[in-house]
Amino acid sequence: MSKTIITIGREFGSGGRTIGKEVAARLGIECYDDKIIDEAAKISGFTTEFIQGIDEKARTSLLYNIVMSTAYGAPFRSNANGAMSLDAQVFFAQQEAILKLARKSCVIVGRCADYVLKDEQNLLRCFVYAPLKDRLNRAVGEYGIDKYNAQKIVQQEDKSRRNRYNTYTDRIWGARENYDLMINSSIFGILGTCELIVKAAEEKCGT
Amino acid sequence: MSKTIITIGREFGSGGRTIGKEVAARLGIECYDDKIIDEAAKISGFTTEFIQGIDEKARTSLLYNIVMSTAYGAPFRSNANGAMSLDAQVFFAQQEAILKLARKSCVIVGRCADYVLKDEQNLLRCFVYAPLKDRLNRAVGEYGIDKYNAQKIVQQEDKSRRNRYNTYTDRIWGARENYDLMINSSIFGILGTCELIVKAAEEKCGT
Numbered sequence: 001m002s003k004t005i006i007t008i009g010r011e012f013g014s015g016g017r018t019i020g021k022e023v024a025a026r027l028g029i030e031c032y033d034d035k036i037i038d039e040a041a042k043i044s045g046f047t048t049e050f051i052q053g054i055d056e057k058a059r060t061s062l063l064y065n066i067v068m069s070t071a072y073g074a075p076f077r078s079n080a081n082g083a084m085s086l087d088a089q090v091f092f093a094q095q096e097a098i099l100k101l102a103r104k105s106c107v108i109v110g111r112c113a114d115y116v117l118k119d120e121q122n123l124l125r126c127f128v129y130a131p132l133k134d135r136l137n138r139a140v141g142e143y144g145i146d147k148y149n150a151q152k153i154v155q156q157e158d159k160s161r162r163n164r165y166n167t168y169t170d171r172i173w174g175a176r177e178n179y180d181l182m183i184n185s186s187i188f189g190i191l192g193t194c195e196l197i198v199k200a201a202e203e204k205c206g207t
Numbered sequence: 208m209s210k211t212i213i214t215i216g217r218e219f220g221s222g223g224r225t226i227g228k229e230v231a232a233r234l235g236i237e238c239y240d241d242k243i244i245d246e247a248a249k250i251s252g253f254t255t256e257f258i259q260g261i262d263e264k265a266r267t268s269l270l271y272n273i274v275m276s277t278a279y280g281a282p283f284r285s286n287a288n289g290a291m292s293l294d295a296q297v298f299f300a301q302q303e304a305i306l307k308l309a310r311k312s313c314v315i316v317g318r319c320a321d322y323v324l325k326d327e328q329n330l331l332r333c334f335v336y337a338p339l340k341d342r343l344n345r346a347v348g349e350y351g352i353d354k355y356n357a358q359k360i361v362q363q364e365d366k367s368r369r370n371r372y373n374t375y376t377d378r379i380w381g382a383r384e385n386y387d388l389m390i391n392s393s394i395f396g397i398l399g400t401c402e403l404i405v406k407a408a409e410e411k412c413g414t
Contacts, residue, residue: 174383176336176381176383177338179391180390181388181390181394182388182390184383184386184387184388187387188387188407188411195410196403196410200395200403203399203402204394
């Protein structure tokens with residue numbers, strides 16, 4: 001198989017992570033998600049727990065995002081004391097980790113990987129989405145999220161993904177021009193979506 | 208083959224019409240585009256030329272759209288004299304034509320068909336897009352559009368499609384929630400895009 005990198009952006013609850021693992025298994029390649037945090041920790045000197053904590057804060061705290069934005073302005077800019085935001089430092093460490101892991105064929109779920117790897121030749125950029133009601137069902141039934149808070153949590157997760165993507169790239173999360181293929185996973189199911197991604201990888205990368 | 212209806216929304220110059228014809232040929236079913244106008248003419252009593260003229264005006268004249276909108280308000284509303292806009296009458300005639308033609312398996316390109324056929328069970332809703340530069344190349348090289356006006360014309364066509372879709376449906380043209388599958392035709396080429404649509408039809412409709 002020629003080198004194949006597949007990135008999967010996804011709406012929360014659309015099954016993107018499961019799809020990524022299944023696609024990787026079918027192609028006999030690695031799927032990276034949490035391993036990016038481990039690798040970023042090695043690169044940056046931060047602990048895995050610290051990076052996870054930054055991820056968590058960015059995800060759950062609007063106040064945190066506002067403070068970061070106010071203190072540092074654009075994410076890549078240092079503040080008055082020359083310091084780059086911790087969020088930006090973690091983003092750059094994850095970016096280095098992605099570039100390192102993508103030296104070999106792999107699937108990478110989330111983490112702006114389609115943008116980070118934009119110069120990669122054999123790159124298939126996918127985005128997986130689904131209607132809100134189906135994502136709520138998955139969030140409650142599979143991820144164990146309390147059903148009374150599910151809608152708030154699902155929308156907060158999407159907002160966090162959108163904010164981070166839009167902040168660290170010059171692109172808009174989920175906008176079609178950033179992707180090669182966008183799939184409604186409710187229509188095709190997890191396995192059908194995998195079939196389509198594998199087929200697309202064959203078409204684009206000769207997998 | 209079980210009944211299969213495939214709708215293809217598309218950015219101008221992305222090759223959507225060619226893709227529609229090729230997909231239909233592979234599945235051994237009809238592809239409807241201009242035939243919808245003929246059928247709408249029969250249904251409405253307007254001539255084919257008149258309907259084409261309305262289509263053309265809507266496409267090329269911003270002033271026409273403003274006048275229609277000012278005179279009639281929402282497209283489905285009659286004006287003070289109880290008359291429905293000609294544009295709306297043509298839309299409804301085309302809608303009836305689509306519903307009639309879609310009694311059998313077929314591919315329908317454009318004309319808000321994904322919305323018109325929203326209650327159809329075996330419906331695969333596709334959207335084909337491509338970067339502007341590639342669409343300009345196709346507009347000049349294949350459609351024979353003057354290269355100095357190509358960008359203006361391509362963007363005007365997209366705007367017209369967007370306006371009509373957004374006006375006559377309660378949806379946003381090109382927004383992912385309206386489609387099952389969205390494909391960047393520059394990445395996969397005409398034939399690769401057809402392969403993916405046929406595969407998706409197999410997955411969804413058991414084609």
